[in-house]
Amino acid sequence: MEIAAGAGLAASGRFGPEHASEDAVLVRQAGAGDEVAFARLYDRYGRMVHGLLLARVGRNDVDDLVQDVFLAAWRRLGALRDPAAFGGWLATIARNRATDFQRRHQGCEELPDHLAAPEAASTRLEARAVLAVIRGLPPAYRETLVLRLVEGLTGPEIAGQTGLTAASVRVNLYRGMKLLREKLGT
Amino acid sequence: MSTDRQNDYLWDRSGEQDDEVARLEALLGTLRHDAPFVAPDSVDARRQSLARDLPGASRASTEPGGAAGDSRWQARAARVLYAGAAVAAVLVLMAVGAVAWVTYVQPRIGWSVESVAGAPVVDGRVVDGSARLGLGRWLTTDAGSRARLAVWQIGEVDVEPNTRVQLVESRGREHRMSLVQGTIHARIWAPPKFFYVNTPAAVAVDLGCAYTLQVQPDGSGLVRVTHGWVGFEHGGREAFIPEGAMCATRKGIGPGTPYFEDAPAVYADALAILDFGGAGDPRRSLSLEAVLSQARSRDALTLWHLLQRGTREERERVYDRMRVLAAPPAGVRRAAVLAGDRRAIDLWWNSLGLDSTTWWRLWKKDW
DSSP: OEEOOOOSHHHHTOOOTTHHHHHHHHHHHHHTTOHHHHHHHHHHHHHHHHHHHHTTSOHHHHHHHHHHHHHHHHHHGGGOSOGGGHHHHHHHHHHHHHHHHHHHTTTOOOOOOOOSOGGGHHHHHHHHHHHHHHHTSOHHHHHHHIIIIISOOOHHHHHHHHOOOHHHHHHHHHHHHHHHHHHHTO | OOOHHHHHHHHHSOSSOOHHHHHHHHHHGGGOOOOOEEOHHHHHHHHHHHHHHSTTOOOOOOSTTSOHHHHHHHHHHHHHHHHHHHHHHHHHHHHHHHHHHHHOOSOOOOEEEEEEESOOEETTEEOSSEEEEOTTOEEEOOTTOEEEEEETTTEEEEEOSSOEEEEEEEETTEEEEEEEEEEEEEEEOSOSSSEEEEOSSOEEEESSOEEEEEEOTTSOEEEEEEESEEEEEETTEEEEEETTEEEEEETTTEEOOOEETTSOTTHHHHHHHHHHSOTTOTTHHHHHHHHHHHOOGGGHHHHHHHTTSSOHHHHHHHHHHHHHHSOOOTTOOHHHHHTTOHHHHHHHHHTTTSOOHHHHHHHOTTO
């Protein structure tokens, strides 16, 4: 069964602490086997998981790893003691999954997509070059910048979804952006 | 320097727009997550199936608070056992395979088809359990279907969803299928040049290996080799792709330049421009510079192929860079290489530690 993404709160650009209680309801429903509820969690957190993975592993492996992470979450929902902490818990799964993947694929950077039209290559070339620069930054900055610039999440959304404090996200965002500007010479 | 109002924009898009942040958002937004939700049961089934094919499939725990330490030790032990078993299995398979392919000289028509998931179709009939794919017949999978083909006695091919293949020939030393769209994973244990896959853009020739081959609706393709070697050929343009490398192909052009999966990230796009962008593409020079400047010693594989492609000026640049990364052996002269002297080019290849050219040139006749 496939359910189209995009109707979730993350896609609407708003994500605040009040949604933690909604998450708790969805997590409990999903834990009881409700795939529709789990699909809504995917809508909310798909970009966050994708961003955390993209900050660490090659782009062509990320989509599969996103599925891995949500599959692991689906299997372990019963072990989540505080359903309202779903975001931080899911972020930890994503980081661990990325670490596992890197351990098994040491040396691999990217599995490129050859099959797009050559005309699009310049933009992709630049996007991937910038992404490579971001990946060269310290992990905390790298993660926050990918979530902000690639996934389009705002600072409050990043904090709400990853379980980090807003202050930490703000600091990482500003310092990371400053470093990125220096690296890019802009 | 950014202002406080621009910092607000970075934080939550309020305040004055920071043009650089906005530019990066637009640029990097092309990499944003857009994959639809797939029900866990579907993912689970697919993962279990894939796990059967992947070395080191035993995975460490990824859940927070799980028994990560134990799992890691178990995973390591499993990997060691797996590696030992794999080596033993390969030796046994090589011996059995060698006997089998010498013994089985009788033509044998048709391959068996096993339904792995969903409802694969052979010539309009849904495969319920297993079926036979005869010569000239088509096997089609939809978005929810997967199938496994037994390639005579010499291997097997997993057919992924949304794929269409045809059995073209299966006799003696030629077992050939056509992949017009979709993805297959092939594992072949016969000697080189027994198994072929025709695609709209090139012929993939098995040189004793395992690989994944993907064809897009426009006929372009991509091969990724996980074990052994694959040859890719179209109209005299050829590529030799070793384990850990990949190569694209385009309809009407043929195979591109192979490169290792761990090559620098810009390689794919730069090579796509060099291989398929056309001789007049203004980005060629910049793309070649990107490839050459980031090439490592290991990427001599890529540069060796580029030595035989492009303009004289481009090949000179490739030669000069490759000479630094992997010095040509004694007797290999610049003029000979640039003139396309096969002996000189092969001698250089043989010095790269990627196996000798002799064996694969021996097998590559009449692709």
